[in-house]
Amino acid sequence: MTLGRLNHIGIATPSIERSVETYRTLLGATAIGAPFDLPAQGVRVCFVDAPNTQIELIEPLDDSSPIAGFLRRNPAGGQHHLCFEVPDIDAAIADLTAKGATVLGQPRIGAHGTPIIFVHPRDMGGLLVELMEQPKDH
Numbered sequence: 001m002t003l004g005r006l007n008h009i010g011i012a013t014p015s016i017e018r019s020v021e022t023y024r025t026l027l028g029a030t031a032i033g034a035p036f037d038l039p040a041q042g043v044r045v046c047f048v049d050a051p052n053t054q055i056e057l058i059e060p061l062d063d064s065s066p067i068a069g070f071l072r073r074n075p076a077g078g079q080h081h082l083c084f085e086v087p088d089i090d091a092a093i094a095d096l097t098a099k100g101a102t103v104l105g106q107p108r109i110g111a112h113g114t115p116i117i118f119v120h121p122r123d124m125g126g127l128l129v130e131l132m133e134q135p136k137d138h
């Protein structure tokens, strides 16, 4: 597989509304999307645009959400994952699996409408990595 561009940095938060206010007032963020739910992923999401990438604020929808587990360990929230684009998600899965990495679950449709997968943090020095298939118009 070939590593593509950094699409977003996932930030877990107990409150998207409070985080948005912090990005707006402390860091001067102006391009802030409307929050939306992704029930299949168990999360509520809001994108804050930076000039070269996006910040993905993620709040759990319920206690079974992966973000709920993260917040139990880190109640104030914090950096949760990095997301890189890849040209072909199935090719990336095959390549990672052949190299002995653990791909978590099956591909799902992510917040940008294309398939995503996650690589277990133990394969990446403690970093949770999301790979998303790059949109066809990239």
Ligand SMILES: CC[C@@H](C(=O)O)C(=O)SCCNC(=O)CCNC(=O)[C@H](O)C(C)(C)COP(=O)(O)OP(=O)(O)OC[C@H]1O[C@@H](n2cnc3c(N)ncnc32)[C@H](O)[C@@H]1OP(=O)(O)O
Pocket (backbone or CB within 6 Å): 010, 038, 041, 043, 045, 056, 058, 066, 067, 069, 070, 079, 080, 081, 083, 104, 109, 110, 111, 112, 116, 118, 120, 121, 126, 127, 128, 130
């Ligand atoms: C918004 C939609 C989508 C998008 O389009 O962008 C998203 O980004 S969704 C984001 C949320 N979804 C996910 O994170 C799905 C993938 N995650 C998982 O499958 C699990 O969260 C996990 C990574 C396997 C962790 O499982 P969990 O049961 O929550 O935790 P454990 O207690 O079993 O922890 C195991 C191990 O992993 C460490 N860990 C957990 N989360 C992270 C993290 N975000 N970054 C780094 N390390 C993490 C945890 O500390 C444990 O380590 P050890 O104690 O050393 O075993």
Ligand SMILES: [Co+2]
Pocket (backbone or CB within 6 Å): 008, 010, 056, 081, 083, 130
């Ligand atoms: Co993400």
